[in-house]
Amino acid sequence: MNIALIAHDRKKKDMVQFTTAYQHILKNHSLFATGTTGLKIHEATGLDIHRFQSGPLGGDQQIGAMVAKNDMDVVLFFRDPLTSQPHEPDIIALIRLCDVYQIPLATNMAAGEIIIRALEKGELQWREIVHQKRKKESGLE
Ligand SMILES: O=C(CO)COP(=O)(O)O
Numbered sequence: 001m002n003i004a005l006i007a008h009d010r011k012k013k014d015m016v017q018f019t020t021a022y023q024h025i026l027k028n029h030s031l032f033a034t035g036t037t038g039l040k041i042h043e044a045t046g047l048d049i050h051r052f053q054s055g056p057l058g059g060d061q062q063i064g065a066m067v068a069k070n071d072m073d074v075v076l077f078f079r080d081p082l083t084s085q086p087h088e089p090d091i092i093a094l095i096r097l098c099d100v101y102q103i104p105l106a107t108n109m110a111a112g113e114i115i116i117r118a119l120e121k122g123e124l125q126w127r128e129i130v131h132q133k134r135k136k137e138s139g140l141e
Contacts, residue, residue: 008080034059
């Protein structure tokens, strides 16, 4: 599955702890992240991650583009609700797209734990059905 990992600055510690604790699960998936989050995770865990731009420079939008193509299966976005962000519209747009495409989205570590455990148990396999259906509709299969 394609998993996006994003954390605002004050939540990066949470993200590093989270990805360290669950790296045995995450390593079996394709990981994507905004620039600085991806770097911190890679430095702490050695996990392979495709890094997009930093959030304020368009990284949220790049991840949003994958969501809009229904290519992203899970979004773990540990956001900071107490600090205003210069790219707030991008953040809102990404969250909105997750709702448009019914993408499991965690906006904090507690919800992230529920999603990652569900992923481990295979409870998100329905995403494969979405991919297969999409391929069929586009004539790729
Ligand atoms: O700002 C972000 C998400 O909105 C995160 O960006 P960075 O991972 O580059 O810090």
